[in-house]
Amino acid sequence: MRRLSLSGRLALLFAACTAAVSLVAGVLFSRASEAHFIELDQQLLDSKLIALRSVLQDARQAGDFPRLQARLHNELSRQPDLALRIHGADGQLWFDSAPSLPVAPTNTPGLHSLIQGDTAYRIYEVALSPGRSDSPQLTLLLDITHHQHFLQRMQHLIWLTVGLSALATALLGAWTARSGLRPLRRMSAVAAGVSASSLTQRLPQEHMPAELAELASSFNAMLGRLEESFQRLSAFSADIAHELRTPLSNLLTHTQVTLTRPRPLEDYREALHSNLEELQWMAQLVNDMLYLAKADHGLLSPRREALELAQEADMLLEFYAPLAEDAQIELIREGHAGFAGDRSMLRRALSNLLDNALRFTPAGGSIKVRINDSAQRVSLSIENSGEGIAQEALPRLFDRFYRADPARREGSSEHAGLGLAITQSIIRAHGGQIRCESAAGWTRFVIELPKGD
Structure with a gap:
């Protein structure tokens, strides 16, 4: 089964969010409208109750109602959708202005609703004389069918709004998502067309989000x-x-x-x-x-043994001393530090650097090995006097087969342009970094090695 696209997912998400927001807003508005109608009905019934109590203030028994019926009907005629029933304290019906209306529940004082068929009523039951146990009970029945019709129409409108807004949002969201994701399709096309002969392609970034x-x-x-x-x-x-x-x-x-x-x-x-x-x-x-x-491929795994870098440097300087003496080059070592590393690998790296320094130091020059120890790292530099290295060549010194002088070819593997690349691999295998600096008649290779725990 084909997975739904990202544009489709975003469109459905937008539609669901819009539908949920519209539905919640509609339900809240419907509840607020219904509560408002109840409040209006309560106010209407309270006002009518005051008028009816004024008319019935002298009524204490069923025989009192024949002389009051004219006044009651006159009062009720002012509100055609309102009916009145009066029961005695014993539950006997004393007066009913609309016998055809449904029988309202008794002994349930307060305001409540009743739906019978297609007609809805608001029923208000209250004592004629509050606080008296023998007081007649008044039941007011208000026809609120028009309220219910309004609420039903509003609910239909809410559902219609939810559906239309969800559909419109889904379509608009799909179009927006598709337009916004157009750069991704271009990126996919570029990625699909990448080959050894088309690596120069680039994505434009000017008009992207x-x-x-x-x-x-x-x-x-x-x-x-x-x-x-x-x-x-x-x-x-x-x-x-x-x-x-x-x-x-x-x-x-x-x-x-x-x-x-x-x-x-x-x-x-x-x-x-x-x-x-x-x-x-x-x-x-x-x-x-x-x-x-x-x-x-990360397959160099240096052994970790305690080394004194000053001793290792002295051994290499002693090895190169005859060559330096023949070339009239002074060898100097300064500082000392301890480091846990692979002895043979570090000797090979330092030997490559010293060999390079000897080959490019003029007669009468000097080579200095400086060792600095700090709390976080060990720094070792090999610097030689003589003609410097061009600044544009420094970033490529550690590339394989790279020579600052491409015309130079010498007949040993150490001079094939791999020595510095091997040195860099050894230093990185120990977690360190190496860089070259060349200025003011000195060339300096700086090695920084992190101290272990």
């Missing part, structure tokens, strides 16, 4: 992220092909040249060593790519 404009903005932002990710994926695939093409071409060329003619054993051994270096480079590149793929 505020709620849908926010949704359209989020949808456009999603398309923007998809477009950027697809472009980066395409560039990434091209970069992989480019990185692997060079060593594969070297392997093929070198092997073909070696096999063109018989050679001494030493030449074959040298050719195999050369091919082994290319194969090792390719294997390392593939391993790095698998490492990054694991990071993308």
Whole structure:
């Protein structure tokens, strides 16, 4: 069974709300009208009761009524729809101005209603002389059929109003909902047409309601992220092909040249060593790519062991000390802090940063490792002097295969443009963040790691 559309649901909701409000208002108005008629009837009967008591003030027994009948009929003739009955204290009927009217219940003083057939009556029973036990009882019968007809017509009008207002609201609500949801249908059409070749489409937000404009903005932002990710994926695939093409071409060329003619054993051994270096480079590149793929899927699970970052930094600086000494670069470490993390992963990340710093620090420059400890986080920065990095290149430094100098190609996996991407994956796996700053002749990589509980 097909589900009801959102427009249909809104239309039914509007119709139900309108019908409920109209019905409640109609019922309240009907009750108020009925109460108003009762109040008017009460006032009329009270005024007539005063006049009748004035006429009957000397009546004490049934024999007193023949001489009063003329005055009673004269008084009752002023209100044609009013009838009077008088009973003695013993219940005997003394006077009846309309014998054809229904018999009203006795011993029920006060105002009440009686419906007989198509006629309705308001009956008012009261003692002629209040406070006397032997007082005759007066029963006034007022024909209120015209009131009932008015209330019935009003009820019919209420039901008609409820039906028509519900129908009108349903139609208007359906049209309004359909018009208001038109941007959603456009969004659905755009989403249905999204493909790898049409990620540039965007939803216009100028004439949308505020709620849908926010949704359209989020949808456009999603398309923007998809477009950027697809472009980066395409560039990434091209970069992989480019990185692997060079060593594969070297392997093929070198092997073909070696096999063109018989050679001494030493030449074959040298050719195999050369091919082994290319194969090792390719294997390392593939391993790095698998490492990054694991990071993308959240499969990097660093072990948590207590580390002293100053000691870890000193060990790496000691390892790079010979290279720094040959390049006349000064290595400095400042500060210390404890952190619970994976030793091998953090060493790899710091090693990538130090290797980069050594390659881009000019002779006579310096590399500083600064460690700062605070209550909430540990901050570690590796900064080197020398030529800075262009500001437009900073946001892309951690992209895979990205090089600030695209023309530069070096023959090791660490220099293939994956080192910083791996470093960022390691830091994020520890719950931290890494950023690069470059200004005033210094380039600084800042790592912020949160402290555990």
